[in-house]
Amino acid sequence: MRFSKQRELIKNIVQTTNLHPTADWIYKKAKKNISNISLGTIYRNLSQLNQDGIINIIYDNNKARYDWNTVSHDHLKCNKCGDITDIHMHTEELQKKVWNQYKFEADNIEINITGICNKH
Amino acid sequence: MRFSKQRELIKNIVQTTNLHPTADWIYKKAKKNISNISLGTIYRNLSQLNQDGIINIIYDNNKARYDWNTVSHDHLKCNKCGDITDIHMHTEELQKKVWNQYKFEADNIEINITGICNKH
DNA sequence: ATAGTAATAGGAATTATTACTATTTATAAA
DNA sequence: TTTATAAATAGTAATAATTCCTATTACTAT
Numbered sequence: 010m011r012f013s014k015q016r017e018l019i020k021n022i023v024q025t026t027n028l029h030p031t032a033d034w035i036y037k038k039a040k041k042n043i044s045n046i047s048l049g050t051i052y053r054n055l056s057q058l059n060q061d062g063i064i065n066i067i068y069d070n071n072k073a074r075y076d077w078n079t080v081s082h083d084h085l086k087c088n089k090c091g092d093i094t095d096i097h098m099h100t101e102e103l104q105k106k107v108w109n110q111y112k113f114e115a116d117n118i119e120i121n122i123t124g125i126c127n128k129h
Numbered sequence: 130m131r132f133s134k135q136r137e138l139i140k141n142i143v144q145t146t147n148l149h150p151t152a153d154w155i156y157k158k159a160k161k162n163i164s165n166i167s168l169g170t171i172y173r174n175l176s177q178l179n180q181d182g183i184i185n186i187i188y189d190n191n192k193a194r195y196d197w198n199t200v201s202h203d204h205l206k207c208n209k210c211g212d213i214t215d216i217h218m219h220t221e222e223l224q225k226k227v228w229n230q231y232k233f234e235a236d237n238i239e240i241n242i243t244g245i246c247n248k249h
Numbered sequence: 250a251t252a253g254t255a256a257t258a259g260g261a262a263t264t265a266t267t268a269c270t271a272t273t274t275a276t277a278a279a
Numbered sequence: 280t281t282t283a284t285a286a287a288t289a290g291t292a293a294t295a296a297t298t299c300c301t302a303t304t305a306c307t308a309t
Contacts, residue, residue: 011276011287012274012275012276013286013288015287015288032265033265045288045290046288047288047289047290047291049269049290050288052265052266052267053267053287053288054287068191071191071296073265085231085233085235098223098226099240103218103240106218107216107218107242111247112247113207113242113245113246114244114245114246115205115243115244116244117243118240118241118242119240119241120223120238121238121240122233122237122238122239123237124235124237127231131257131304131305133304135258153296165258166259167258167260168259168296168297169258170258172298174257191265191266191295192295192296193297
């Protein structure tokens, strides 16, 4: 992968927020530095960074969100404010359980919990 | 809720498959009965049926899928064939744990597991 | 049966994402 | 340094997924 200042910027934006931003949010933020950056560049680089294991993609309803946290983890999503919080809920045990019960070879486990967060 | 033959048809389509179909799949199937049915009608009724607790919505990457199974459950998704299988993995305990650890009032918990299923 | 009205339908519009192409740029070899 | 070249970019068009808008229709009370 060749260097590009656009990719560096995009990576930096994702890695310095806990907001699980959407492509559009990242696009707006990136434009402040590179005013003619294209939305296609945002999407291309985000999926490239994801493929290289540098960032994670999570799906919030029908929108992709991007997460600097590449360690397998779980999410709490608040129905009131929409905030998404990273948590650790699942253990290695779960993977074994899935294998024993269903002969399913799990490579990723994600627990998504919706409800009301502690700010309300 | 007023009767409509479109909604009856849509409900019936969802309730007679285990394929976790997308809106588009349901649309194509529905057109065989009501040829001028609109995709908007599909979406509107699917979310209405969901709100009334008659069907469930699950999110597979950035696509909504619809499930007749309204009891809280979890999913195995095979990376090879794309098949989604309903399983039961989470327990009431998890909800309590989320409350104790994060003071988060969970109303829905869903464990999504990807990997290779027992057909491969 | 008819009129009133709120729910529903179909189709248009919007939003999110991907694809395409001409141009620019990072990198490596001469 | 210059040159070759493959990868990346901006800009735009296309596609996919979902929501919005206005005419129509099911249902209720007369």
